[in-house]
Amino acid sequence: MSSKARLTGLVLILMSLSVPPMFGQVRLPRLISDGMVLQRDARVNLWGWAGAHEKLSIAFCDSVYRTSANEKGEWTIVLSHLKAGGPFTMTVSAANTITIKDVMVGEVWVCSGQSNMELQMRRVRPLYEAEIAASDNPHIRYFAVPQKYDFNTPATDLESGKWQSPDPNTVLGFSAVSYFFGAELYSKYHVPIGLINASLGGSPVECWMSEDALKGFPVHYKEAERFKDPALIKQIESADKIRIDAWNKLLRGRDEGYRDSLKLWYAPALDASDWSSMTIRGYWADTPLEAVNGVVWFRKDVPLPAMMAGQPAKLNLGRIVDADEAYVNGTLVGTTSYQYPRRWYEIPSGLLKEGRNTIVARVVSNIGKGGFVPDKPYELVCSGQTIDLKGPWRLVIRSSEE
Numbered sequence: 001m002s003s004k005a006r007l008t009g010l011v012l013i014l015m016s017l018s019v020p021p022m023f024g025q026v027r028l029p030r031l032i033s034d035g036m037v038l039q040r041d042a043r044v045n046l047w048g049w050a051g052a053h054e055k056l057s058i059a060f061c062d063s064v065y066r067t068s069a070n071e072k073g074e075w076t077i078v079l080s081h082l083k084a085g086g087p088f089t090m091t092v093s094a095a096n097t098i099t100i101k102d103v104m105v106g107e108v109w110v111c112s113g114q115s116n117m118e119l120q121m122r123r124v125r126p127l128y129e130a131e132i133a134a135s136d137n138p139h140i141r142y143f144a145v146p147q148k149y150d151f152n153t154p155a156t157d158l159e160s161g162k163w164q165s166p167d168p169n170t171v172l173g174f175s176a177v178s179y180f181f182g183a184e185l186y187s188k189y190h191v192p193i194g195l196i197n198a199s200l201g202g203s204p205v206e207c208w209m210s211e212d213a214l215k216g217f218p219v220h221y222k223e224a225e226r227f228k229d230p231a232l233i234k235q236i237e238s239a240d241k242i243r244i245d246a247w248n249k250l251l252r253g254r255d256e257g258y259r260d261s262l263k264l265w266y267a268p269a270l271d272a273s274d275w276s277s278m279t280i281r282g283y284w285a286d287t288p289l290e291a292v293n294g295v296v297w298f299r300k301d302v303p304l305p306a307m308m309a310g311q312p313a314k315l316n317l318g319r320i321v322d323a324d325e326a327y328v329n330g331t332l333v334g335t336t337s338y339q340y341p342r343r344w345y346e347i348p349s350g351l352l353k354e355g356r357n358t359i360v361a362r363v364v365s366n367i368g369k370g371g372f373v374p375d376k377p378y379e380l381v382c383s384g385q386t387i388d389l390k391g392p393w394r395l396v397i398r399s400s401e402e
Contacts (some may be wrong), residue, residue, distance in 0.1 A: 023052065034163065035214050037163070040082050053068055056068070060089075085104075086105055141164065266360040276396065277394060279392055293365045302380060304382075313346075315334070317389075320336070324361050
C-alpha cells in the first residue's frame with residue numbers, strides 16, 4: 001500500500017470517531033498533538049476548529065501554511081514535501097497560538113483489526129522480557145484510539161488519547177503486534193515510526209466500513225440502521241447482563257466445591273482420592289465425562305525440593321476454556337474470565353513449601369469443549385527451575401443437580 005493511500009485511510013478513520021467541536025478560538029484534535037508523527041513524502045491533511053471565517057497559519061519546517069475557517073469554524077491545511085526527521089516544533093496561530101512540540105516526520109501506519117491486533121504487550125510479557133527491557137526508542141510513537149462507538153453521527157475528534165514512545169513501562173500498554181511491527185520498520189528504515197492502533201476484539205469488518213460503503217450489503221446495512229436506536233442497545237446490554245448474571249448465580253449456587261466451609265475443594269487437606277483422573281493437556285469432552293458445560297474442579301499434588309520453599313514463583317496454566325480460578329496451597333493466585341488470555345499467575349513468597357504442594361483449578365465452560373488448550377505449556381517456574389504440570393490431574397464435576 002502506498003504512503004498516500006495509508007494516509008488517506010488514516011484521515012478517514014480518524015474523522016469517523018469523536019466528540020463535537022468547540023468554536024471561537026483555534027483548537028486541534030487529539031491526534032494533532034505533542035509527539036505526533038507525520039507521513040513523509042505525502043500530502044498531509046491537518047484539521048481543526050476556530051472562529052467562523054477566522055484566519056490562521058501553521059509554521060512548520062521553515063514553511064508557513066495559511067487558511068481560513070469556514071462559517072462553521074472548520075478548517076483544513078495540507079502540508080507537503082515533508083522529509084523524514086525531527087524532532088520539530090509546529091506553531092498554529094490565530095486569535096490564540098498553539099505550539100506542538102516533539103513532532104517527527106517518518107512512516108505512519110494504522111494498526112487495525114480484532115483481538116490479535118488489540119492484544120497488549122503486558123499479556124505476552126513472560127515471553128518477551130528482554131525485548132521489553134530494551135524497548136526504549138524515542139523514534140517510535142504510538143497512539144491508541146479509544147474504543148467507543150457511535151452508530152448515528154460521524155465525528156472529527158477523539159475523546160482521549162496521546163502519542164507515547166516505548167520504554168519498559170509504557171510499552172506494556174502497546175498492542176504487541178503494533179510494537180513489533182514498528183520496531184521492525186525502524187530497524188529497516190531508520191526513520192521515525194508512527195503507529196495508530198484502532199482495533200477491537202471480535203469486531204466484524206462491517207463495523208469498519210462507512211455507511212455509504214455498507215449500503216452495497218443490504219443485510220448488514222439494515223443491521224446498522226437498527227443500532228441507531230439507543231434503546232435497542234440498552235435492551236441488548238440489559239438482557240445480556242441478566243442472562244450472564246443468572247448463569248453465574250446458578251453455577252455458584254450448585255457448586256459443591258464452595259458449599260461446606262470445612263470441605264472446600266481448593267483446600268490442601270481435602271481428600272480427593274475418589275475423584276476421577278484426566279490427562280492435561282486436553283478437553284474433558286474427549287474423556288468419559290463428555291461434552292458437559294458448567295464447572296469442573298481439577299487438583300494436582302506437586303512435590304517441591306527445599307530450595308523452592310518460600311520462594312516466589314510463576315504458575316503457567318497455558319490457556320483454559322473458558323474461565324478459571326487457580327489456587328496454590330489453598331490461596332487464590334489468579335483468575336481469568338474468558339478463554340483467550342495466557343494464564344501467567346504470580347505465586348507470592350512464602351506460599352510454596354518443601355514436599356507436597358496442591359494446585360487447584362476451578363474451570364468454567366460456557367459452551368463447546370471445556371478444558372486445557374492442547375498446544376500450550378503448563379508448568380511451575382521457580383528458582384530457575386521449571387516443573388512440568390502436564391499429565392494426570394484429579395477432577396470432579398462441578399455441582400449436584402438440584
